[in-house]
Amino acid sequence: MHTLIIGAAGMIGRKLTQRLAGQEKLGAHAVTELTLADVVEPAPPEGFSGTAHCVQADLSEPGTAEDLVAGRPDVIFHLAAIVSGEAEKDFEKGYRINLDGTRALFEAIRRAHETDGYRPRVVFASSIAVVGAPLPFPIPDEFHTTPLTSYGTQKAICELLLSDYSRHGFFDGIGIRLPTVCIRPGKPNAAASGFFSSILREPLVDQEAVLPVPESIRHWHTSPRSAVGFMLHAATLDLAAVGPRRNLSMPGLSATVGEQIEALRRVAGDAAVALIRREPDALITQMCEGWAAGFDASRARALGFTAEDSFDEIIRVHIEDELGGSL
Amino acid sequence: MHTLIIGAAGMIGRKLTQRLAGQEKLGAHAVTELTLADVVEPAPPEGFSGTAHCVQADLSEPGTAEDLVAGRPDVIFHLAAIVSGEAEKDFEKGYRINLDGTRALFEAIRRAHETDGYRPRVVFASSIAVVGAPLPFPIPDEFHTTPLTSYGTQKAICELLLSDYSRHGFFDGIGIRLPTVCIRPGKPNAAASGFFSSILREPLVDQEAVLPVPESIRHWHTSPRSAVGFMLHAATLDLAAVGPRRNLSMPGLSATVGEQIEALRRVAGDAAVALIRREPDALITQMCEGWAAGFDASRARALGFTAEDSFDEIIRVHIEDELGGSL
Known part of the structure; x- marks a missing residue:
């Protein structure tokens, strides 16, 4: 083929x-x-x-x-x-x-x-x-x-x-x-949605990350x-x-930024979470509020498409695929 | 302008x-x-x-x-x-x-x-x-x-x-x-939806028309x-x-073919209705069953778009605009 x-x-x-x-x-x-x-x-x-x-x-x-x-x-x-x-x-x-x-x-x-x-x-x-x-x-x-x-x-x-x-x-x-694909591997980029990945990706390797939106923002990952x-x-x-x-x-995981952060805490501890620096940005917050918070996706699920059930799992996938399996 | x-x-x-x-x-x-x-x-x-x-x-x-x-x-x-x-x-x-x-x-x-x-x-x-x-x-x-x-x-x-x-x-x-624009003026044409107009337009001028679908078919006019x-x-x-x-x-009128025919009877009498000849066509019926039966159209109505409320009115509009105002 x-x-x-x-x-x-x-x-x-x-x-x-x-x-x-x-x-x-x-x-x-x-x-x-x-x-x-x-x-x-x-x-x-x-x-x-x-x-x-x-x-x-x-x-x-x-x-x-x-x-x-x-x-x-x-x-x-x-x-x-x-x-x-x-x-x-x-x-x-x-x-x-x-x-x-x-x-x-x-x-x-x-x-x-x-x-x-x-x-x-x-x-x-x-x-x-x-x-x-x-x-x-x-x-x-x-x-x-x-x-x-x-x-x-x-x-x-x-x-x-x-x-x-x-x-x-x-x-x-x-x-x-x-x-939205999360955790996107690689370097931070200029995309407005980049923080969804960087607030997890950077702290997992002991680097600081910037969070420009409130923890209540819900998105689809x-x-x-x-x-x-x-x-x-x-x-x-x-x-x-x-x-x-x-x-x-496609199916995905609907989660708030707060839920992402709590998953990070469970997987990598308080020290990782402490690396997230809050720098509220009204424009990015406004853009995020207009984005999809989640889809029903029942047709795709019925056809056998599957995705993660928790952010803990999304973080573990990142550790396995990008960080050699352990922190 | x-x-x-x-x-x-x-x-x-x-x-x-x-x-x-x-x-x-x-x-x-x-x-x-x-x-x-x-x-x-x-x-x-x-x-x-x-x-x-x-x-x-x-x-x-x-x-x-x-x-x-x-x-x-x-x-x-x-x-x-x-x-x-x-x-x-x-x-x-x-x-x-x-x-x-x-x-x-x-x-x-x-x-x-x-x-x-x-x-x-x-x-x-x-x-x-x-x-x-x-x-x-x-x-x-x-x-x-x-x-x-x-x-x-x-x-x-x-x-x-x-x-x-x-x-x-x-x-x-x-x-x-x-x-669907109905009653479409002019000659019968080859469009599969043409009968919606012709079953009214032709009898109004004493001509025969062919109905290829059951009276239960509902459409949006x-x-x-x-x-x-x-x-x-x-x-x-x-x-x-x-x-x-x-x-x-846009707003419109959702009506069955049977409702169209009863409006014709009210406006033009039994003799007009008798000019509709039933020639069932399975293919056209199947196509019609896949078409829109009607829209909610609440946004357009709220913005001031208006359409007819009955097929009697649609037929009267045709008589006024195409037949000089009377039968």
Whole structure:
């Protein structure tokens, strides 16, 4: 089986690559060929016995999608996007990468389908940014998509395209609305939501972290490991059971910042919690209040998607996957 | 005030043109200039004392949108689309006209905005086809858009674009989800939904009509006059009250085919009803069962949009507007 990952150099892309390269199968099929594409050339997968192609590719450039589809990958993971802040600041770039890039991919698949009946599984990484305030809690599966960012708009549009191309039989697509991924490994970044990870990640390695919002803020989380799990399950799931509504809000953990902090205390003690410095930021607080506090996600759960039940577990996953298993 | 109607040669476009040309105002403003555009050159408006431009224009052709925006119309009604059946059969044409054409218009406005601060009101004709079965009854304002046609997909995507461009301040947009327009004047057509109009329109002029579905089928209707009323109200409404959710399901009348027929009997007698010939069609019945039976539409009603309360009234509107006021 040939698997293509677009956006393979990103955080989820790298983890997905290593999972596939490590297990060398996807469902019942052996993964014998991996194509890894991103705007920066992805690193080759470690320990993979099959054939790996690492490709520098920008989907929004003419011909790129055709090149990627030319090898007729059986499964395509499309994770590539520019992030929310950049898509909001650079309107044209956001639409070019996040909408036109995705559409170019879908069109290349459609043309291949019309040439030789090609019909891959397409797993698309969508986002909870497709919904916008005011929001109920929990958000039902049938809630409308009224994004309040251009990024969320582009994801919502791609969801609609994915359903329509699937309905026409051009490919067999599934859209995965990822919760905020927490604990995001790596360095602190400038994202407004970055503190959800940093208030846990930094104290776990004896570093200070800044908390800009009240402990009462509630948000919707999943670990990087679960995010990769969603992708793998989506790639192998029987989509006949999904029907024409191809975009699913994933399960996750709804937790307040206070609950995150208490989980940190249980796992790493008071000294870790003491490293969280409160620096209230009215703008970030206001943004957070508009974000999703949690989804019902009953369709996804019924289809076998699973996520963590507690922040203790999310922290333990981080310690296992990023910190060698112990503090 | 300069008003542009794109899709001016269509049924709603022609009626909207005549209303504007007749009243020569829109809200508090005098309409002094009318630009009428369509893929076939629209007829000049009758009795209009201002300046009228009739333009053959295909929005999906490069440069067309820029030309239409060059005159900086204060209000733009965008009604142009290829219909559901054609968009489903000709996938590429549907996306080219219904999505890319609309996006070209929005982009031309954005570039004009960036040049000189231009910021028109944009009224976009959307459709109940943005939702797809299974559907609750009535459909709440917050129900998700999961269209089951490419036409509905294209409308849902344009709704998302309209909200995002409005949020960025490039224009002040409002999307109007029109119910099925009934009684549609003119000749019977091939649309699967055509019978909703023809079972009333033909008997009112002593002609036979075919009913392919059971009388229990329930659907969501508004008269052509109300549809034009929605457009005019949308053009003058204070959009600050609407907020960022710019797409509104319009009010309408939820009625069964049996209720339509009883209204016909009250208005035109048993002889008219006797002209309806039952020819059950399983495929059309199945399609109808997947369509919207009715919307809650409370947001639109609260914003002052109004429609008919009974099919008797819808039939009387048809007699007044199409049959000279009497049978």
